[in-house]
Amino acid sequence: MPVEMARRNYIFDTIRQVFKTFAFEPIETPSLENLSTLMGKYGEEGDKLLFKVLNSGDFMKDVDFGQDYHKVAPQICERGLRYDLTVPFARFVVQHRDQITFPFRRYQLQPVWRADRPQKGRYREFYQCDADMIGSTSLLNELELVQMIDVVFQRLAIRTCVKINNRKVLAGIAELIGAADRIVDITVAIDKLDKIGLDNVRAELAERGLTAQQVAALDPVFALAGTAAEKLDALDSIFASVEVGRQGVAELRELFGYIADAQPQCQVELDLTLARGLNYYTGAIFEVKALDVQMGSICGGGRYDNLTGIFGMPDVSGVGISFGADRIYDVLTELDAFPADLNRSAKAMFINFGPAEQRACVAIAARLRAEGIAVLIYPDQAKMKKQMDFANRKAIPFVIFIGESEIANGTATLKDMVSGNQTTMPIDQLIAHLK
Amino acid sequence: MPVEMARRNYIFDTIRQVFKTFAFEPIETPSLENLSTLMGKYGEEGDKLLFKVLNSGDFMKDVDFGQDYHKVAPQICERGLRYDLTVPFARFVVQHRDQITFPFRRYQLQPVWRADRPQKGRYREFYQCDADMIGSTSLLNELELVQMIDVVFQRLAIRTCVKINNRKVLAGIAELIGAADRIVDITVAIDKLDKIGLDNVRAELAERGLTAQQVAALDPVFALAGTAAEKLDALDSIFASVEVGRQGVAELRELFGYIADAQPQCQVELDLTLARGLNYYTGAIFEVKALDVQMGSICGGGRYDNLTGIFGMPDVSGVGISFGADRIYDVLTELDAFPADLNRSAKAMFINFGPAEQRACVAIAARLRAEGIAVLIYPDQAKMKKQMDFANRKAIPFVIFIGESEIANGTATLKDMVSGNQTTMPIDQLIAHLK
Numbered sequence: 036m037p038v039e040m041a042r043r044n045y046i047f048d049t050i051r052q053v054f055k056t057f058a059f060e061p062i063e064t065p066s067l068e069n070l071s072t073l074m075g076k077y078g079e080e081g082d083k084l085l086f087k088v089l090n091s092g093d094f095m096k097d098v099d100f101g102q103d104y105h106k107v108a109p110q111i112c113e114r115g116l117r118y119d120l121t122v123p124f125a126r127f128v129v130q131h132r133d134q135i136t137f138p139f140r141r142y143q144l145q146p147v148w149r150a151d152r153p154q155k156g157r158y159r160e161f162y163q164c165d166a167d168m169i170g171s172t173s174l175l176n177e178l179e180l181v182q183m184i185d186v187v188f189q190r191l192a193i194r195t196c197v198k199i200n201n202r203k204v205l206a207g208i209a210e211l212i213g214a215a216d217r218i219v220d221i222t223v224a225i226d227k228l229d230k231i232g233l234d235n236v237r238a239e240l241a242e243r244g245l246t247a248q249q250v251a252a253l254d255p256v257f258a259l260a261g262t263a264a265e266k267l268d269a270l271d272s273i274f275a276s277v278e279v280g281r282q283g284v285a286e287l288r289e290l291f292g293y294i295a296d297a298q299p300q301c302q303v304e305l306d307l308t309l310a311r312g313l314n315y316y317t318g319a320i321f322e323v324k325a326l327d328v329q330m331g332s333i334c335g336g337g338r339y340d341n342l343t344g345i346f347g348m349p350d351v352s353g354v355g356i357s358f359g360a361d362r363i364y365d366v367l368t369e370l371d372a373f374p375a376d377l378n379r380s381a382k383a384m385f386i387n388f389g390p391a392e393q394r395a396c397v398a399i400a401a402r403l404r405a406e407g408i409a410v411l412i413y414p415d416q417a418k419m420k421k422q423m424d425f426a427n428r429k430a431i432p433f434v435i436f437i438g439e440s441e442i443a444n445g446t447a448t449l450k451d452m453v454s455g456n457q458t459t460m461p462i463d464q465l466i467a468h469l470k
Numbered sequence: 471m472p473v474e475m476a477r478r479n480y481i482f483d484t485i486r487q488v489f490k491t492f493a494f495e496p497i498e499t500p501s502l503e504n505l506s507t508l509m510g511k512y513g514e515e516g517d518k519l520l521f522k523v524l525n526s527g528d529f530m531k532d533v534d535f536g537q538d539y540h541k542v543a544p545q546i547c548e549r550g551l552r553y554d555l556t557v558p559f560a561r562f563v564v565q566h567r568d569q570i571t572f573p574f575r576r577y578q579l580q581p582v583w584r585a586d587r588p589q590k591g592r593y594r595e596f597y598q599c600d601a602d603m604i605g606s607t608s609l610l611n612e613l614e615l616v617q618m619i620d621v622v623f624q625r626l627a628i629r630t631c632v633k634i635n636n637r638k639v640l641a642g643i644a645e646l647i648g649a650a651d652r653i654v655d656i657t658v659a660i661d662k663l664d665k666i667g668l669d670n671v672r673a674e675l676a677e678r679g680l681t682a683q684q685v686a687a688l689d690p691v692f693a694l695a696g697t698a699a700e701k702l703d704a705l706d707s708i709f710a711s712v713e714v715g716r717q718g719v720a721e722l723r724e725l726f727g728y729i730a731d732a733q734p735q736c737q738v739e740l741d742l743t744l745a746r747g748l749n750y751y752t753g754a755i756f757e758v759k760a761l762d763v764q765m766g767s768i769c770g771g772g773r774y775d776n777l778t779g780i781f782g783m784p785d786v787s788g789v790g791i792s793f794g795a796d797r798i799y800d801v802l803t804e805l806d807a808f809p810a811d812l813n814r815s816a817k818a819m820f821i822n823f824g825p826a827e828q829r830a831c832v833a834i835a836a837r838l839r840a841e842g843i844a845v846l847i848y849p850d851q852a853k854m855k856k857q858m859d860f861a862n863r864k865a866i867p868f869v870i871f872i873g874e875s876e877i878a879n880g881t882a883t884l885k886d887m888v889s890g891n892q893t894t895m896p897i898d899q900l901i902a903h904l905k
Binding site for chain 2: 037041059061083100107108146178179186293384394401
C-alpha cells in the first residue's frame with residue numbers, strides 16, 4: 036500500500052543518501068542466477084530455502100523422475116532466485132574484474148527471496164541494503180562502515196549500539212583451548228549467548244564434542260570486562276602464544292582508536308561473544324542493536340578475505356554491511372518515529388465544478404506541477420460533498436476552488452482543510468503559498 | 471554496472487517525479503504471484519513466457535509424470551514471476567478494495583520477467599513504469615496522461631509524437647463493414663500497418679476471413695486525412711448509423727479539445743490505424759514514438775472498462791500508461807542525451823599520506839559528507855601515482871591534499887583535476903567550494 040511504500044522509501048532514501056556521500060556506487064544484479072552459482076553457498080538449510088525456477092519448454096525431456104526430488108530439482112531448474120546480495124556481488128566482481136577499478140565500493144538495494152514459511156519479521160521476499168568495499172585491507176574501511184551506521188541511524192532517529200568483534204580473536208580462542216579445528220562449532224554456540232545464556236552455551240559446546248576442560252578454558256574469555264581497551268589488554272596476555280589472536284587484538288585496537296577519534300554518536304562496544312552465523316567472515320564483525328526496542332540486529336556485516344575465491348578470483352579482501360530494512364521498519368513503527376507527512380499524495384486538490392472551471396484548473400495545475408507541487412483535479416463533476424469527503428479521506432491539506440468569480444478575477448480560493456480558513460488570492464500568490 | 475544504474479535511475483527519477491506531481495501514489499506487488507492469477511491473462515504465447523517457480527519440499531509427491539509437460543508444470547509450480555504490472559495491479563485493487571479510496575491513482579516501477587530468448591531491446595528481466603487511474607470515467611484522466619507523457623519527455627529532452635485512437639472507433643469500423651465479431655482480427659491486422667504496409671494489411675485481413683467487399687469497405691477509413699478535427703468530422707458522417715463509432719468520435723473530440731487547451735509541447739496525432747495488441751482496452755489508446763530515433767513505441771496505454779472483472783470486481787473503469795524504460799534508455803543513448811555528470815561516484819578524493827594525515831582527513835570528510843558532498847579517502851597509504859591514477863580512472867573532479875603543513879595551518883590543498891590548478895584554503899572555504 037502507498038503508506039507502506041512511503042515509509043519503506045524513507046528508509047531506503049536515508050540509507051542510499053549516506054552510501055552516496057561515502058562514495059559508494061550502485062549496482063544491480065539479475066533476480067535470476069544460475070542455480071549452480073547459488074547452491075552450496077548458504078549451507079544445507081540455505082539450499083532448501085532457494086526458490087528454483089522451472090526450465091522453459093519441455094523441462095521433462097530426458098529426466099528420470101524415479102529419483103529423489105533433491106536430485107530431480109536441479110535437472111529441471113537451471114536458475115534460482117537471488118537469496119542474498121553477497122554471493123551475486125562476488126559473482127559480479129569476478130565477471131566484471133576487467134571493468135572495475137579497485138578498491139571498489141558498491142551499494143545494492145534489491146529484494147531477495149527465501150522459500151521460508153512467512154511469519155512476523157520474516158518474509159518470502161524482502162529487501163537487503165548492502166554496502167561493500169572490496170580490494171583494500173585498510174581498517175579505515177571498517178571505520179567508515181561504523182560511521183555510515185552512525186549517520187544512518189542518527190538520521191532515522193534510532194538510538195543504537197554497534198557491537199564489534201574480530202573473527203581472528205575467535206580463532207585465537209579456539210586455538211587457545213586446543214580446538215582450532217572446532218572454530219565453527221565454537222562460534223555457532225557463542226553466537227547464541229544472547230539468546231540462550233551462558234549455561235546453555237556451555238552445554239551446547241559439550242554436546243558439540245568439546246571436553247569439559249576445553250569448555251572451562253573459555254571462562255576467562257567470558258569473564259573479560261571493562262572498556263574495549265581494558266578487554267584488549269587482557270586478551271593480549273591471554274594470547275601470549277597465540278599469533279592469530281594477537282593479530283585480531285591488534286586490528287581491534289587500531290579500529291577502536293579510529294572510532295575514538297571519529298566520535299560517533301552511537302554506542303560502540305567490543306563484544307567478544309559476537310560471532311555471527313556466516314562463516315565467510317575472517318576479520319572484523321559488526322552487529323547493530325536498537326537501544327529502545329526489543330528486536331534482533333538491524334544491521335550487520337564484517338570482513339571476508341576470500342569471498343570471490345569460490346568464483347576463481349582468490350585473495351581479494353573486502354568488508355561490508357547489510358541494513359535490514361524490514362526490521363528497521365518495525366523499529367520505526369514501534370518508536371512511532373516515521374515523519375508524519377510521508378504519505379501525502381497531493382498537497383492540494385481542485386474542486387471540479389464543470390467543464391469551464393475544469394479548464395481553468397488544468398491551466399493552474401500545470402503551473403503548480405511545474406514547480407514540483409503535487410496537485411490533483413477531482414476528475415468528475417461530482418457533488419461537492421463527495422469531492423470534499425475524498426479530500427478528507429486522502430488527508431489532502433488544501434482544497435482549491437476555481438469558480439466563475441475566480442476565473443473572472445484571475446484568482447483562486449484556497450481552503451486550509453485543518454484550520455478551515457478560506458482565502459481568495461491571485462494565482463502567483465497561490466503558487467508561492469503552496470510552495 | 472554503476473554507469474548503467476545511474477542512467478537508468480535518471481530515467482526512473484524523472485518519471486517518478488512527474489507521477490508524483492500528478493498525485494499518483496506508489497505501490498509495489500510481490501514478485502511471485504499465484505500461477506493461477508497469471509495463467510490465461512496474456513494469451514497462449516504469454517503463458518509460455520511465464521517463469522514458473524518450483525514448489526518447495528517434495529514437489530514430486532502425488533504427481534503423475536506420465537502426462538504432457540504442460541499439464542505437469544502447474545502441478546509442481548504453484549507460483550510464477552510477475553509478467554507485467556497490470557494484472558497484479560488488478561489483483562491488488564480487488565484484494566484491497568476496502569482500503570482504497572476511489573478514484574485511485576497508483577504508479578508502480580518494478581521489474582517483470584519473461585522467459586523469452588534475450589536479444590537487443592528484449593530482456594528476461596526488465597522494468598516497467600506504470601501509472602493508472604482507476605474508478606473514474608472522466609476524460610480529464612486521459613488528458614492528464616498525455617500531459618505526463620509530455621512533461622516526462624520534455625525533461626528527458628526527447629522529442630515525441632503521441633498517437634491517439636479509440637477502441638470504440640475501431641469497433642465502429644468493424645460494425646460498419648458488417649464484421650463486428652471480427653474486431654480482434656481487424657485490429658491485429660490494422661496494428662501492423664506501420665510495419666507491413668497497406669497492401670499486406672489488406673492481404674492479412676482477407677487471410678483472416680474478411681470478404682473482398684469488407685476489406686474494400688475499409689478504404690474510406692484508411693483514406694481519412696487532415697487534422698484531427700477534420701478526420702473526426704468525416705468519421706461522424708461515416709458512422710451515421712453506427713452508435714459505438716459515434717461514441718468513440720465524441721470521446722476523441724472531447725479529448726482533443728482538452729489537449730488543444732492544454733497546449734503540450736509534444737506532437738499529438740489522431741491515428742486511426744493505431745490498434746495496440748492487447749485486447750482489454752475499450753476506450754482511448756495511446757502510443758508514443760520518438761521523433762529523432764528509429765525505435766518502437768517508448769510509451770503506451772489506454773482505457774479499460776473491466777480489468778478487475780476477471781478477479782470478481784466488475785464495472786471499474788480505468789486508464790493507464792506504461793513507460794518502456796529500456797527503450798527510453800536506448801533512445802537517450804542514441805541521442806547522446808544523458809546528462810554528462812550522472813555517474814560521478816565522488817566529488818573529491820583525499821590523498822592518503824599516512825596515519826596522522828588520514829586522521830585529519832576523516833574529520834574533514836565527515837564535515838563534507840554531512841553537507842551531502844560525496845567524498846572518498848583513499849583507503850591505503852599507496853604511492854602518490856597509484857592514488858592519482860585511481861582518481862583519474864574514476865573521473866573524480868577534485869583531489870584534496872592534507873599534509874603536515876595543512877594540518878598545522880588548518881587548511882586543505884584542493885587540486886582541480888581538469889584544469890590542474892591547485893589552491894590552499896581554510897576548511898570552511900573548501901566546504902563552500904565543493905558545495
